Amino acid sequence: MKLFTxxxxxxxxxxxxxxxxxxxxxxxxxxxxxxxxxxRLLQDFIETRQPVFLFSATGTGFMEAAVRNCVKEKxxxxxxxxxxxxxxxxxxxxxxxxxxxxxxxxxxVTPGMIEDAIRANPGVEAVAITHNETSVGLINDLQSxxxxxxxHGKLVFVDAVSSMGGTxxxxxxxxLDICFxxxxxxxxxxxxxxxxxxxxxxxxxxxxxxxxxxxxxxxLWEKDHRDGKGTPVTSAIPQVAGLNAxxxxxxxxxxxxxxxxxxxxxxxxIRRGMERLGLSTYPxxxxxxxxxxxxxxPGKMSGPDVYxxxxxxxxxxxxxxxxxxxxxxxxxxxxxxxAKSIGDMLEALAQVVP
Numbered sequence: 001m002k003l004f005t006x007x008x009x010x011x012x013x014x015x016x017x018x019x020x021x022x023x024x025x026x027x028x029x030x031x032x033x034x035x036x037x038x039x040r041l042l043q044d045f046i047e048t049r050q051p052v053f054l055f056s057a058t059g060t061g062f063m064e065a066a067v068r069n070c071v072k073e074k075x076x077x078x079x080x081x082x083x084x085x086x087x088x089x090x091x092x093x094x095x096x097x098x099x100x101x102x103x104x105x106x107x108x109v110t111p112g113m114i115e116d117a118i119r120a121n122p123g124v125e126a127v128a129i130t131h132n133e134t135s136v137g138l139i140n141d142l143q144s145x146x147x148x149x150x151x152h153g154k155l156v157f158v159d160a161v162s163s164m165g166g167t168x169x170x171x172x173x174x175x176l177d178i179c180f181x182x183x184x185x186x187x188x189x190x191x192x193x194x195x196x197x198x199x200x201x202x203x204x205x206x207x208x209x210x211x212x213x214x215x216x217x218x219x220l221w222e223k224d225h226r227d228g229k230g231t232p233v234t235s236a237i238p239q240v241a242g243l244n245a246x247x248x249x250x251x252x253x254x255x256x257x258x259x260x261x262x263x264x265x266x267x268x269x270i271r272r273g274m275e276r277l278g279l280s281t282y283p284x285x286x287x288x289x290x291x292x293x294x295x296x297x298p299g300k301m302s303g304p305d306v307y308x309x310x311x312x313x314x315x316x317x318x319x320x321x322x323x324x325x326x327x328x329x330x331x332x333x334x335x336x337x338x339a340k341s342i343g344d345m346l347e348a349l350a351q352v353v354p
Contacts, residue, residue, distance in 0.1 A: 005316055007191075007334065012335070041244065049172060081135035083161070302327070306352060318330040
């Protein structure tokens with residue numbers, strides 16, 4: 001089955017090879033060398049000098065960490081789709097009040113929307129932004145959204161689960177306080193690793209926060225990071241090895257700019273192929289994701305119909321999600337996708353759609 005999913009995605013050969021290593025202790029010199037080398041590679045990739053933590057969890061773990069460590073009462077949550085809703089649900093389940101900023105589905109959040117929410121609720125402590133909303137194939141202008149948050153002195157939490165690795169993120173220049181992702185998306189590594197940078201300001205806030213819990217206590221993670229211990233819990237060692245291999249592969253091929261360009265070319269080729277078949281993307285023009293295309297199903301077929309028919313031809317796409325489950329299907333361009341596979345997928349789709 002050829003994967004064009006939105007995660008987990010197909011893994012690069014170099015990743016699979018690295019993950020086939022014999023196991024080691026997460027307290028051994030060998031692992032600590034691997035761990036901190038991977039952290040340094042990530043810091044360079046997302047352009048930060050802040051600590052990067054490697055949670056044995058998915059990105060949702062970082063949502064909970066952000067809320068429990070840095071919000072005492074209330075935050076703004078930007079909602080472009082189901083994963084923005086998840087951030088809101090995580091906050092509510094931890095007893096925090098949520099001020100939603102929710103544009104029309106398929107439309108991006110604007111700085112003005114955030115500014116209005118902050119002015120109407122000056123006591124909010126942070127703003128949570130989904131950079132790339134996987135459920136609708138939409139990307140927000142993160143730099144401009146973060147800027148307005150900081151103009152009002154608010155912490156900025158960024159769900160970059162399906163954008164980190166696929167498009168530029170300038171963590172320090174854009175003043176992002178917690179910016180997190182997962183291993184199973186753009187980096188082409190199996191699931192199980194949450195990846196996130198945490199700012200000094202976020203850590204200062206966390207220090208005074210009661211009831212941070214244990215597993216995602218950022219001060220505990222900071223201490224072990226600073227002391228050279230790595231992590232306070234057992235590391236997902238194979239995933240760290242795979243991520244290390246992916247980052248070295250990217251550097252060896254031409255660096256992150258090369259990788260972003262590869263994703264742009266894949267994405268453009270897929271969307272142009274859809275247009276030739278008379279299909280259209282769901283989100284507002286100009287806000288289409290660079291890592292996943294959300295495609296309106298043709299009139300005589302539902303999204304699940306397209307998905308099932310493509311599976312029968314050896315291609316695993318992604319079904320529509322949430323409110324768009326029946327009316328769309330999604331095509332990811334993350335992870336290991338040989339160029340020929342894109343052409344093969346489009347040819348198969350031409351046989352499926354009326």
